[in-house]
Amino acid sequence: GARREANQRRALVLQKTSHSLSLPQLVKVPPDPPLPSDGAGPESPSGLPPDDLPLSPLSPPVSPSMARLTINPEERALYGKPTGDLIKLARDRAQIALRVARRSVEVKERNAAACDKAAAHVSASLDKRREQNEAMRSDLVRQQREAENMISIAEGHVERMRMAQCAFKLPGSDDAFQPSEAELKAADEKWDRLTETEAALGQLRDAKKVIDEDIRCKVAAIRIDESCKILRGTAVDARRADERDLYKMRSVSAPGSPLAHSHSGVFSNAAA
Structure with a gap:
């Protein structure tokens, strides 16, 4: 009936355009609108396979490759199914979408x-x-103050001992008092204690440096904790270090142009 006449007209148009040099061979002639069927979805006119589905008569002619791209694979899978089945599938998919949406809201609230x-x-x-x-x-601050006081006392004691040592060794006149052997022995022991006191003073200074470093680290830790409390959530990068640093450019010191290479060679030769 009407479908046979439509197929005949389509075959006639294809025969006329096949010998024309003004039209490209990849153009698909839009067919006549399909006749409505009773209770079924779109059927393939003239037994065309799903890959060669006719396009809308209002759409411009396209090549077969573009036609395959414009046809949804899901539509091709549903091609030829009754309208009732399509409505049932649509209802089932809508229910699935609603369940997924509710589950997403629950997961979001739980997170x-x-x-x-x-x-x-x-x-x-x-x-x-x-x-x-x-x-x-x-x-640590208390220990730092105690160390500073001890260092100050030790420095004063060492300074007084050095001054006494210098005064004891000054050359005197002929009638000056000459110390006895016992006094000389006591002086030597005193000078030995001076060396020990100077070594202890050096240890006190080293200990104070350690205390100063500990105080600096504690202050830095307190500041880091304070910054963590006000840190924005978007500022946290959860990627690994190797993935996070991929975009960074590695700095190179070598010249990048032949002119720079020649200049560097001239300068190196001149320096040599």
């Missing part, structure tokens, strides 16, 4: 609650560690 709980725990831990660091810093 948000877990993040809030973890943030509260981290904040409490940071506050506790801050108290510990403050107590340790106070103790």
Whole structure:
């Protein structure tokens, strides 16, 4: 009937355009609109396979390769199914989409609650560690002051002993008092104690340097904890170090142009 006439007209148009040099051979002539069928979806006119589905009569002519790209694989799979089955499939997929949406909302709320709980725990831990660091810093400051006082006392004692040593060794006149052997022995022991005192003074200074470094580290730890409490969530990069540094450019010191190479060679020869 009408379908046979449509196929005949389409074959006639294809025969006329096959010998034309003005039209490309890849152009597909749009067919006539298909006739409605009773209770079924779109059927293949003239037994065409799903890969060669006719396009809409309102669409411009396209090549077969472009036609295959424009046809959805899902539509090709559903080609020829009854309308009732299509409606049932659409209803089932809508129900699946609703379940996925509800599950997504539940997961999002659960993750948000877990993040809030973890943030509260981290904040409490940071506050506790801050108290510990403050107590340790106070103790280190006390030790620093004691070390400074001991160093000051030791420096004064060493200075007085050096002055006494210089005065004892000054050459006197002929009638000056000449120390006895016992006094000389006591002086030697005193000078030996001077050497020990100077060594102890050096140890005190080294200990003070260690205390100063500990205080600096504790202050830095307190500042880091404070910065962690106000850190934005988007500023945290969870990638590994090798993946995070891929975009960074490696700096090279070698010249990049032949002119620079020649200049560097001239300069190196001149320096040699």
